[in-house]
Amino acid sequence: MPRLLIAASGTGGHLFPALAVAEALPSSWNVRWLGVPDRLENKLVPERYGLITVRAGGLQGRGLRKLMQLIQLLAATGHVRKVLRKQQFDAVFTTGGYIAAPAILAARWCGIPVVLHESNAIPGRVTRLLGRFCEVVAIGLPAAGERIPGSTAVVTGTPVRAAFLSPQALPSWVPDGAGPLLVVIGGSQGAVGLNRMVRRVVPTLLEAGCRVVHLTGNNDPETGQLQHPNLIEKAFSDEIPGLLQHADLVISRAGAGSISELAVCHSPTILVPFPQAADQHQDANAACAAELGAAVIVHQHDPEHRALGDALNRLLGPRLHSEDPGCDHLLAMTQGMKKLAVRDAEQQLVTLLKQLSGADL
Numbered sequence: 020m021p022r023l024l025i026a027a028s029g030t031g032g033h034l035f036p037a038l039a040v041a042e043a044l045p046s047s048w049n050v051r052w053l054g055v056p057d058r059l060e061n062k063l064v065p066e067r068y069g070l071i072t073v074r075a076g077g078l079q080g081r082g083l084r085k086l087m088q089l090i091q092l093l094a095a096t097g098h099v100r101k102v103l104r105k106q107q108f109d110a111v112f113t114t115g116g117y118i119a120a121p122a123i124l125a126a127r128w129c130g131i132p133v134v135l136h137e138s139n140a141i142p143g144r145v146t147r148l149l150g151r152f153c154e155v156v157a158i159g160l161p162a163a164g165e166r167i168p169g170s171t172a173v174v175t176g177t178p179v180r181a182a183f184l185s186p187q188a189l190p191s192w193v194p195d196g197a198g199p200l201l202v203v204i205g206g207s208q209g210a211v212g213l214n215r216m217v218r219r220v221v222p223t224l225l226e227a228g229c230r231v232v233h234l235t236g237n238n239d240p241e242t243g244q245l246q247h248p249n250l251i252e253k254a255f256s257d258e259i260p261g262l263l264q265h266a267d268l269v270i271s272r273a274g275a276g277s278i279s280e281l282a283v284c285h286s287p288t289i290l291v292p293f294p295q296a297a298d299q300h301q302d303a304n305a306a307c308a309a310e311l312g313a314a315v316i317v318h319q320h321d322p323e324h325r326a327l328g329d330a331l332n333r334l335l336g337p338r339l340h341s342e343d344p345g346c347d348h349l350l351a352m353t354q355g356m357k358k359l360a361v362r363d364a365e366q367q368l369v370t371l372l373k374q375l376s377g378a379d380l
Contacts, residue, residue, distance in 0.1 A: 021376040022106065025068070026053040026113035026122035028060050028075070032276045033114045036136060036364075039178035040112060041068065043365040044372070051106065053099065055118055073098045075117045092120060099125035109376040110134065112368070115143050123149045132375040136368065138177040138275035140303035142166050155371055159275050159364070160307045175368055176361025177279040180260075184283060184362060187261035194249045198228035199267035199338040201331075202286075204259070204277070210236030212319050213291050217270060218245055219322035220331055225249045227339045232262060260284065267349060268334055270327075273301035273316075278308055282360035287352035288314045289330055313355030 023044070027037035041050055052068045054060035055075050064070045073095045076088055099121045103111075111126040111133045113119040119135065123145070126133045137146045138159040150156045150167045158164055159177035193200065201224065205213050214235050221231055225247045233252045235242050242252055256262065263269060263284035271277050273290040281288050290308060292301035308314035315334065317327050337347045361367075 020047055020049050022049045022108045023372065023376065024051050024053055024103065024108045024111045024122070026111060026118045028054040028118040029058050029116050031059065032138065032274050033116045034060055034063060035180055035276060036138060036178040037112070037114045038063065039180055039365045040368050042181065043369050053118055053122055071102055073121065075121055095121035096124045100128050103129045103131055110372055112372060115145050119145045120149060123152055127152045134368065134371050134375060137163055139163065139300040140307050141298045141300040143297065154375055157368055157371065159279065160304065162303065162307055173371070176364035177275055178365035178368065179280050179283055182260040183280050187264055189265040190258040190261050192251060193232055194230040194251060196228065196230055196249065198230050198249065199335055200265060201229055201231045201268050201270070201335065202262045202266040203231065203233040203270045205234060205236045211239055213272070214239050214241065215322045216320065216327050220328040221245065221250065224331060224335065229335060229339060267338060273305035275304050278304055282313065282356050283362055285353050285356045285360065287334070287349040287356065290314045290316050291319055294319050308359055311355040311358050312351055313359050314352065
């Protein structure tokens, strides 16, 4: 019975790919989870896997603050080392982030193999610094391989939840009608700026017959100010797979997990990279999709500017105004998303873990 420690913490971008891998493992595997107190994993993980928590953070500070963070990292590494030795794990799987550093260092100390998954086109700091200590660095986008020194990078794609891989019904609360469906996913970070861009151009689309589902995020003070029968605003929905599979066009941030979900759903997309993302990695992620013709990039701008409106008119115009189908750019974008999609990423990662842990394939 192989024993695996999964180190994933904080955001859905780290947690959901790790959960997809955990769910794809054979039932005979003994899986434990390493996380941080008071983060999202404390809600998602305990009902399925035993959760071990340690205090971990970044090293972004200076002076005394950075020294304290380094001490915290050393303490966390020592704690994880004790866990690894006591419970005799065969392998460690991590998806990056703060918790990855003590997990990788402790596993290296104990001689336990590590598979590190990096979903972004520009690897995070932990991947760049500690990827060389891992047996395998699995990457979601080929562009990342050029930026990971001293490691063996394997392109696996980024795992998505099972619901995205099977046909889903369109949610019953979506506005009825024959008009094209536009789905807007603001995301949890920086949604207000994107939402303001969208609200500037949505009234014209609604009057032309477009149906719009706008997932605004939880911190938008302007939610509810715009009313129309063809518009639904929600802070969040757990029916995103069905929305993406049936959308004519999506507007989304450019997180690697989001792009992977859009790709397996074959959803033509306008990507608006989050401008404050570390190392501008969302810009690089968006470029990978745009290069395949799967997406159009619109940078965040003041609502008065016309870039988003122009893109929407060009992409939705043929379906709103019954123009020549030969002018329908969305069909080509759908094909681009099919090229970008990796539908067996979790199985590829399971195979790597089996090889490293000595389990039968």
